[in-house]
Amino acid sequence: MKVNPLEPMKAKITEIETMTEIEKLITIKLHDREYAESFSYTPGQFVTLGVMGVGEAPISICTAQNDELELEFCIRNAGRVTNAIHKLKVGDTVWGRGPYGNGFPMDVYEGNDLLLIAGGLGIAPIRGVLQYALQNREKYGDISVLYGVRCYDLMLFKDDMLDYFRNGDRHGVKFYLSYEDKEDQVCYGLACERDDRCMHGMVTDLFKKIDRPSKKTYAIIGGPPIMYKFTIMQLEKLNFRPERVYMTLERRMRCGVGQCGHCIVGTGKSIKYVCKDGPVFTLWDAMNTKGMI
Amino acid sequence: MLVKVLAKSSFSSFVGALGDYGDLYAPVKTSEKVHSFKEIESLTDIDLSYTRTMIPPKKFFIHPEEVIFEFNIDEELYIEPPGGDERIVLFGVHSCDINALNLLAKVFTEELPDKYYLERKERSFIVGVSCVPDEYCFCHSTGTSYAQEGFELFLHDIGDSYFVRVGSLKGHEFIATHPSLFEAAEQSHYDSFKDAERKMYASFTNELEMAGLQDLLDMAYESEVWTEYGDKCLGCGSCNLVCPRCRCYDVEDHINLDLNTGERVRKWYSCMLSEHGLVAGGHNFRPTARERIRNRFNCKGSLREDMPNCVGCGRCTVFCPAEIDYVEVMKKVRGDLK
Ligand SMILES: Cc1cc2nc3c(=O)[nH]c(=O)nc-3n(C[C@H](O)[C@H](O)[C@H](O)COP(=O)(O)OP(=O)(O)OC[C@H]3O[C@@H](n4cnc5c(N)ncnc54)[C@H](O)[C@@H]3O)c2cc1C
Numbered sequence: 001m002k003v004n005p006l007e008p009m010k011a012k013i014t015e016i017e018t019m020t021e022i023e024k025l026i027t028i029k030l031h032d033r034e035y036a037e038s039f040s041y042t043p044g045q046f047v048t049l050g051v052m053g054v055g056e057a058p059i060s061i062c063t064a065q066n067d068e069l070e071l072e073f074c075i076r077n078a079g080r081v082t083n084a085i086h087k088l089k090v091g092d093t094v095w096g097r098g099p100y101g102n103g104f105p106m107d108v109y110e111g112n113d114l115l116l117i118a119g120g121l122g123i124a125p126i127r128g129v130l131q132y133a134l135q136n137r138e139k140y141g142d143i144s145v146l147y148g149v150r151c152y153d154l155m156l157f158k159d160d161m162l163d164y165f166r167n168g169d170r171h172g173v174k175f176y177l178s179y180e181d182k183e184d185q186v187c188y189g190l191a192c193e194r195d196d197r198c199m200h201g202m203v204t205d206l207f208k209k210i211d212r213p214s215k216k217t218y219a220i221i222g223g224p225p226i227m228y229k230f231t232i233m234q235l236e237k238l239n240f241r242p243e244r245v246y247m248t249l250e251r252r253m254r255c256g257v258g259q260c261g262h263c264i265v266g267t268g269k270s271i272k273y274v275c276k277d278g279p280v281f282t283l284w285d286a287m288n289t290k291g292m293i
Numbered sequence: 294m295l296v297k298v299l300a301k302s303s304f305s306s307f308v309g310a311l312g313d314y315g316d317l318y319a320p321v322k323t324s325e326k327v328h329s330f331k332e333i334e335s336l337t338d339i340d341l342s343y344t345r346t347m348i349p350p351k352k353f354f355i356h357p358e359e360v361i362f363e364f365n366i367d368e369e370l371y372i373e374p375p376g377g378d379e380r381i382v383l384f385g386v387h388s389c390d391i392n393a394l395n396l397l398a399k400v401f402t403e404e405l406p407d408k409y410y411l412e413r414k415e416r417s418f419i420v421g422v423s424c425v426p427d428e429y430c431f432c433h434s435t436g437t438s439y440a441q442e443g444f445e446l447f448l449h450d451i452g453d454s455y456f457v458r459v460g461s462l463k464g465h466e467f468i469a470t471h472p473s474l475f476e477a478a479e480q481s482h483y484d485s486f487k488d489a490e491r492k493m494y495a496s497f498t499n500e501l502e503m504a505g506l507q508d509l510l511d512m513a514y515e516s517e518v519w520t521e522y523g524d525k526c527l528g529c530g531s532c533n534l535v536c537p538r539c540r541c542y543d544v545e546d547h548i549n550l551d552l553n554t555g556e557r558v559r560k561w562y563s564c565m566l567s568e569h570g571l572v573a574g575g576h577n578f579r580p581t582a583r584e585r586i587r588n589r590f591n592c593k594g595s596l597r598e599d600m601p602n603c604v605g606c607g608r609c610t611v612f613c614p615a616e617i618d619y620v621e622v623m624k625k626v627r628g629d630l631k
């Protein structure tokens with residue numbers, strides 16, 4: 001078993017799916033069975049994935065806990081480590097530490113409606129939340145998803161997302177899609193298919209399409225920093241209370257365990273380490289932690 | 294707390310006995326302005342009249358650069374480097390630095406205990422010594438001018454002898470095995486100790502009001518102070534390296550020429566360097582010196598939400614090439630200086 005918390009654990013890649021030109025979905029299986037069985041996590045937590053001799057990068061687990069003992073990661077080729085991971089093949093070894101971070105408090109949300117809002121890579125952790133909520137469908141009220149993409153080619157988890165889009169009612173989820181590229185024929189086709197669920201525009205434009213969220217709704221956001229500002233403006237217009245808005249943040253990270261200092265945010269009054277105090281925070285946290293969003 | 298008295302006439306025997314525990318490190322004058330904790334060959338090298346070393350004693354527990362794993366790609370192994378078994382004595386550590394180590398221990402031993410830190414702590418013997426503040430010291434403001442714990446023995450200069458506080462079982466064992474060096478403390482010794490402490494406390498010339506500082510830092514988030522000092526800052530990172538409380542580190546994988554073996558190295562890092570807040574895609578959360586210096590002072594304001602992260606040692610002021618004065622900046626944040 002693991003003694004040194006900084007020691008990477010061995011895992012094998014069992015599946016690779018190319019999702020876009022720069023993103024791959026990578027499935028791994030932890031080598032040490034005991035470790036794999038004890039590996040329990042909540043959506044929104046992350047792992048530092050590494051390649052020996054290259055380094056490590058924090059990556060969200062994009063599934064909800066399942067019996068397969070396999071973990072999925074949607075990885076964008078953004079630099080040294082992620083590029084090295086992209087070069088690996090099925091059967092190759094990767095190294096992981098974790099799970100780290102607080103994750104989304106799925107138990108707090110029980111008995112409430114969920115409004116999930118995702119843009120870009122932010123869909124990775126949000127997908128875990130959605131899977132979890134659908135696996136435990138009876139515990140949650142209405143579930144709506146707003147997903148914004150630039151164009152069809154850049155849409156992540158296409159099969160899943162199109163399934164939710166088309167068969168959402170069967171799964172128990174209202175799935176809304178926005179696309180930024182006006183010329184995108186496939187997305188245009190989807191908008192023709194369900195004009196109440198798909199439109200050209202930003203993810204925040206989808207607020208026009210949804211029913212007014214009930215008072216007992218939790219909003220859960222994943223996306224690039226710029227998206228938070230605009231999404232929060234919309235949520236505030238709908239009178240969301242700040243403790244009912246959750247989001248997951250990105251920062252530079254080296255250790256993942258609150259030691260290396262890279263992911264620091266806040267002021268003398270409100271210092272937080274995104275790796276261990278987050279990466280999931282509420283809007284109330286953000287209002288009290290300058291520089292968080 | 295157990296207390297003993299050590300006559301100054303026994304000083305050399307005392308230092309000799311310390312050397313039996315392990316390699317002895319103490320402050321040595323290395324140049325006109327710089328003292329350094331160095332391994333001691335001869336008693337005369339030790340300079341206990343020093344004010345501060347340039348590099349704080351954190352270097353003994355978190356090395357400036359150290360291998361945390363060796364790896365072998367073919368064999369698919371990460372191997373922890375052998376821990377080492379050398380025992381060290383740190384002689385002549387000041388209260389501020391002991392308090393800084395106590396805070397550092399919170400980061401490296403609570404929650405996820407860092408094995409490297411713990412092992413080194415286990416194999417060390419810390420002897421504190423009282424000091425006389427200079428114009429840069431403000432540890433009485435940060436509440437760190439007195440060390441309550443985090444040492445084996447603490448020596449207070451009371452004239453002809455040292456008033457010795459025993460801070461740990463290890464310290465007690467040392468005294469028990471060297472009974473001839475120590476005398477029992479009499480009331481007069483306690484009185485001299487209190488006198489010496491009072492004198493030390495009265496001799497501070499530098500001061501920083503701490504009450505409410507964390508709130509004031511929060512309110513000063515958009516203050517001009519950060520632009521003013523950000524413009525002066527050279528971004529060299531010295532203030533981080535000399536700070537006994539700074540603990541940021543970076544991690545690098547170094548691969549050997551055989552392209553098979555290598556090392557994962559952890560090394561001291563600085564929040565004043567531009568890459569500290571940079572993420573993939575080129576976005577930087579602290580893009581200019583303004584945001585970086587603001588972050589540094591806010592981090593100094595609080596390790597977590599309840600603890601100042603500065604022990605008032607004055608190093609960052611003394612060694613800043615741009616002459617940025619820590620206390621002056623905080624006074625501007627408070628509004629005491631315009
Ligand atoms: C909690 C969390 C969850 C995340 N989840 C995911 C996820 O699910 N999927 C995903 O793809 N990503 C995710 N990320 C982002 C991911 O961690 C980064 O993309 C990754 O760390 C990039 O590492 P890299 O080594 O590939 O890139 P690096 O080589 O580190 O560089 C990437 C870019 O960063 C800059 N840079 C980095 N280091 C330096 C330097 N020393 N000097 C100058 N510039 C530098 C450059 O602009 C460079 O182009 C997550 C991040 C966090 C914090």
Ligand code: SF4
Pocket residue numbers: 525526527528529530531532533565612613614615616617
């Ligand atoms: S030592 Fe001075 S100049 Fe160098 S980074 Fe720190 S504040 Fe800036």
Ligand code: SF4
Pocket residue numbers: 532535536537538539593602603604605606607608609610619
């Ligand atoms: S911030 Fe400056 S004065 Fe405070 S502990 Fe660090 S180096 Fe010393």
Ligand code: FES
Pocket residue numbers: 252253254255256257258259260261262263264273274275276
């Ligand atoms: S990633 Fe190291 S402190 Fe958060």
